[in-house]
Amino acid sequence: MAFMKITSPHAHSPGNTGDVMKQVILACIPGLVILSYFFGPGTLINVVMASFTAVVCEAAVLKLRNRPIEFYIKDYSAVLTGVLLGLALPPYCPWWIVAIGSASAIILAKQLYGGMGYNPFNPAMVGYVILLISFPVEMTQWAPPRPLLEGGQALMGPMAALQQIWLGVSVDGYTAATPLDVFKQNEGKLLLENMYREAPIFSNGSWAGAGFEWANLGFLAGGGYLLYKKIFTWHTPVSMLATIVIMSFIFYDGGSSNSGGSATFHLFSGATMLGAFFIATDPVSSAVSTRGRLVYGAGIGLLIYLIRVWGNYPDAVAFAVLLMNFAAPFIDHYTLPRTYGHEQSRRATEKQE
């Protein structure tokens, strides 16, 4: 009688790539809930729209490429890309912003490079950067967080939100500067202490800006869950956050009007935590070895700080991640681990030991 000829190992740990992606999506929930609490349903609508567009685009390209559609959709990577882009976009931005961003992410940044596993850049961040450069006005209008609402003003309801998103019916005065915007515009004007007192976004917040600080905590919690689940290792997020902290200490400047801002401010404003745990840890486009990931994370942290403090953009996670995506293969060549039985680690570029 003939048996199946199968190569070893025969045993296999449970789970597949789809399960990994689902875990990451699950870990986004605390951050999404907090964002929805502070800014209304805008982000949730973004996430749903972006994910839907992403899946549709993925399916369409797979169809064109004659690939099995169900097999690839089931890996949930397109959904995750949509979710991450939706979380990064400003709430209540026009629907076409979301659609263009999501389609660019899937079609340009992922499928044109060969699909799952072959993309050199983080798809969500490519989509985000395309939008930021192409539609700067729409991309820099954030809704005011709940504590900033004046008396009589309420958070936007689902219907009003959909109206604004789909019909462009804007609610008058319903935008506010983010903490990073305020900080950027303050440069050289007020002492940090005074800025914190005078700007409503800071005066209504506890330590790094109303609403945003809590959203960052939500993403930190999600990241903690993923670390616990061993979806990724601690190296990239920890080295990225540590670099930001170190830079903040060096350039804090005693809180003067030219200060780089405190470590707390940098850690809990903007997309720091989302970037550290959900963007920088994207395995496909990051460095592979543990040493490489330390370098890669540190590079992202450094770039975020440099662009935030001395660059033209208030936030920099997308640019920093994309720049380090470029560097990842280079880092990989010089950060091989030391193999058992070898005196020291080798370089990927050498031909003879």
Add this chain to the structure above:
Amino acid sequence: MNQIWPLPGGVHPEENKAQSMQLPLGEISLPSEMVYPLNQHIGAPAKAIVAVGEQVLTGQLIATARGMISANIHASTSGTVSAIESRQLPHPSGMNGPCIVLTPDGKDESIDFERNENYLELERDELLEKIRNAGITGMGGAGFPTAVKLNPRDEISTLIINGTECEPYITADDMLMQTRADDLIKGTQLLAHLLGNPERALKRVVIGIEDNKPDAIAAVKAAAKETNVEVATFPTRYPSGGEKQLIYILTGQEVPSGQLPASIGIVLQNVGTTVAALEAVRDGKPLIERITTVVGKSLGTQRNIRVKLGTPIQHVLKEHAFNEREASRLIVGGPMMGFALEQDAAPVIKSTNCILAPSKQELPDPPPAQACIRCGMCAEACPASLLPQQMYWYTMAEDYDKLEAHNIRDCIECGACSFVCPSNIPLVQYYRAAKGTMRQIAIDKEKSDRSRQRFEFRQERMAKAELEKEAKRAARKLAAEAAKKKMAEAKASAIDATDSDDPAAAAVARAKAKQLSPEEQKGKLERALSSAQSRLEKAQARLAEADEERKPQLESKLKQAELKVQESLKKLKDLDLNGDNTATSNNTVETNEVDPNDPVAVAIARAKAKMNMDPREKLEANIESLKKRLGTAEEKLAVAQAEGSDTAAALQTGLEKIKGKITTVELELAALPQNSAKPETAPIEQDAASVAIERAKAKAAASASMSPEEKMREQVASMEKRLEKAKERLKKAETEDDKNVEAFRSATQKLEDKLAAARGELEALN
């Protein structure tokens, strides 16, 4: 508690060890046929020493080791050899190979095993020989001949007995340690004795057991009490039982890449091998049976059995109520590193530690592989600290330089990376394929390197030969040119040298004559002589036949022919004399290694030869020449006195002088025997010789600096002068009616001839 170095990486697959430990160690019935592959080990296959139809007994040697790295094979039951043929092997490739097939007679009659309870008193070599003869090989998997491993060249400081059994499902070693802990300790002591004796530095003997086998640990610890055998336990984690991994866990040392554990003073043996080695020396029992785990949910019974080697796996399965339909596959070994069999006809061999027949729920077919997302879980799991995901990408890209740099050779193929891969990529299979290709590339490269070297060497050799040929050609051309030039020069200088009294010039002239070798010259003259003689004969014949009126004409012709013959004869005679001369000078020349074609050099050589002559010879030669001169002088004096010439007085004094010289030389010669190296004469002689050398040289240089035309002209002029003088003398002699008038006439004639020849040459030159 001893220190344990935790393994980097590693995984925790489901252990599945309980199901086979529910029942005690079992035995199964004899099959209808036993199959013994000739290659059950690493190394050369054994050589069958039984013939088809031969009766064999249990434990009888049926195939002998071929070379050091090989192992004996023994019959595991009594019966008849029914075939020696190609059968399916328990091998990952599923290939067939030569096997001895035995039909058991059911009696299981055994040969007498040579027991020896005092085996430790035996010589070390004798013990090793017993282990070698028993055909013992590593029973953990690889099957390396044990005797070789127990006789390392390096000094061994640590002996590790591997009771880890980290593969899921397998419990054969667990069962062995529980049931035969005492024998395990004795076997360990035996191996320690072999490695530590004599004068070896064995310091540590340790049995390593994973902590998921508490019963085995308890049994072994109890047996090891009051011995120097240490029992180390460590947390369960696959693949702790890998040779290199266990060494690291127990010692913190790493086996250098590409080397054996012995290179760092460590030998590692499996527990089963250890007990088998003990049985070989104590009981005289060869390796004919082993404990094998038979496990899997498609079996009715799951347990460990003591099975005779050579039992076909299908017989083992039948004895355990195997449900074929339920089975997803059939594995020899564990689920991590075992290989799937396509056919169940293959037998149990020395390294078969487990037969796993899982159900379809237990080990389902692998799902299709998804894309690698470089999540790095494989790198976290890798016990060798490799980057499996990078190796996978480079394997796909067939970038073997990068694979080499990523140390793919250090991959132990444990399967931990494939186990954790969320995309279900069969990573290990990619590495196996890449390693195979790299091996092939290395072989091909060596081959092509060798043939390239060969080709380059051939090219070089041919180029060298071509160069040598070219050089020879050039040298020949140059020599030919030089010879031509010299010939011309010698011809030119010879003419004015013939009549010169200068000895050097004479020497040069003689050398010139030698341009044609004496033999050649002689041949030429002889030819001329014979032709002249034949002409003379013809002329005589014609004269005899001729009429009267034509007679005077013919007579004159005859006279001419006669003259010519005489001349030729004379020349030939001269040549014979000269030839002797040149022959001797030739010898000197050769001994002094002088180019015989160079007249100057020849003259110099002759002068030198003169210098080197024995003083006695020199003096004798001197006397002879002086006597000759004396004779001529006396003649001249007589002539002069007869003529009443006024030169008579002068000639008289000259004669006296020569006489005086002869007497001094004769005196010298007389004095010589007492004092062979005469200091007074030698300088004189030397001076004369060196003067001659100098003159010859100067002449040669002068003639070399002159153009041939000028030389000719000079010669002609000098000859004209000499001819004039000769003519005057001839006239004088004729008027005086000298008796020498004939001689004078012939001399003048000769000079005239020569002058005519020289003029002809000069004309030719112009």
